[in-house]
Amino acid sequence: MALAAVAGCSAVLVVAAALAVALPEDEAPQGEVPALAAEHGVDLGVAVAVEPLLWDGGYRDVVTANYTSVTAENTMKWDSVQPERGEFDWSGPDTVMDFAERNGLDVRGHTLLWHNQQPAWLAGGSFGPQELRQIMREHVGELVGRYEGRITAWDVVNEPFADEGAQLRENLWYGVLGQDYIAEALWAAHEADPGARLYINEFGIEDGGAKADALYALAEDLVERGVPLHGIGFQSHFVHGQVPEDLAGTMRRFTGLGLEVAVTELDVRVPEPATDAELADQAAEYRRVVEACLDVAGCVGVTVWGVTDGHSWIPEWFPGYTAATPFGEDYRPKPALEGIVEALARRPAPVAS
Incomplete structure (x- = not known):
């Protein structure tokens, strides 16, 4: 969901030229937290931005010492990847991929179709169904195909439902192609990388309710039709004091369809x-x-969505809230990291799904 400000494409091109210098061959070794996650067979990831990956050694150390995967916070979104029609800028995505691969981290792709962060040519265009379908397939094919076999999972469709309620969002794709744009996008991603796990990513579903019910019905329909949907992403941008008690119960509804689930954008903002x-x-x-x-x-x-509080989208988009990540602006761990460790350090036990 995060709409954090990012540098323009030209700036990214400049800094990417220094990649070999900015990213040394050996980063800090992975520490206790990734090892604990591996014991449970779960991924522990973090959203990263291009500029600090290039220039900030402390930022890189937090990532490599505490996480097993990275998600590109903004640089794989449409306005960064294809700012002009037919012109692709791979400098930012390649920076994230290079960093991850030289440090043994998995990568989650984010995101292919979203109603935000679209380039002007796309958001302001007037397209018929055939042309828009071709635009979508070309973009998805280029982006997913470039990293075939290197990105483990993709958020294919991001926030397909309206902010409130159970109606599909009136976005560009829905308005021109109808509800089946979701299935078409999933098929396009699957054709570009048959091995990638493909997700619908949504917020406001963690505690059940009308939106969760509507997403369940959509997912059930897609699964029954054999559409390549593999998982549901729970964004989980929480307010302190409002983390649901039965998050696991909501997750099990979707795993009951044979899907996997993941918490994809976790933060907990505090006044x-x-x-x-x-x-x-x-x-x-x-x-x-x-x-x-x-x-x-x-x-x-x-x-987790953001490496430190100083790199979090929360203060800009939710004025009056702060301290949403497990690391402070000084890069020191906060009690939230201890909470993660306490959960991961418990004795593993088989649990029915």
């Missing part, structure tokens, strides 16, 4: 200034989310 007591409570909330994933056999991982 500023955050007190020690609130940060302690936030740690318990992070622990609860990771425990929910561990309690569901089909939950494959948890991804």
